[in-house]
Amino acid sequence: MHDDAVVHVKHPKMGVVVFICNIIWPGFGTVIAGFLAGDEYIVNNLTVGILQFCTAWLLIGWLWSMYTGYKIYEVTRTRSFKQHEAHQIMKKNEGIHAEESDNEKALPAH
Numbered sequence: 001m002h003d004d005a006v007v008h009v010k011h012p013k014m015g016v017v018v019f020i021c022n023i024i025w026p027g028f029g030t031v032i033a034g035f036l037a038g039d040e041y042i043v044n045n046l047t048v049g050i051l052q053f054c055t056a057w058l059l060i061g062w063l064w065s066m067y068t069g070y071k072i073y074e075v076t077r078t079r080s081f082k083q084h085e086a087h088q089i090m091k092k093n094e095g096i097h098a099e100e101s102d103n104e105k106a107l108p109a110h
Contacts (some may be wrong), residue, residue: 007037015076022069027052
């Protein structure tokens, strides 16, 4: 499963909840992730979640559900980390620009 095909839930803690739900009740976490991700993912994830639940007794659905839950958790965690990292870089750059403008003000005019 490619990372772009996996639903990205907004909050990293919800990625853990989705993963745990998919382990305990196959397909349920996938459905929750679809609702959390927004309108464009609801039908897709509802269909996949129902298929996971219906095939859980064969163990295929349960394994598929656990794998999907893990991928949702992993993508959510990775994207959240990258967003946090980008935010930190942006804050650092803002601080550098503020220092530069303060230094320019402090320099005597020639």
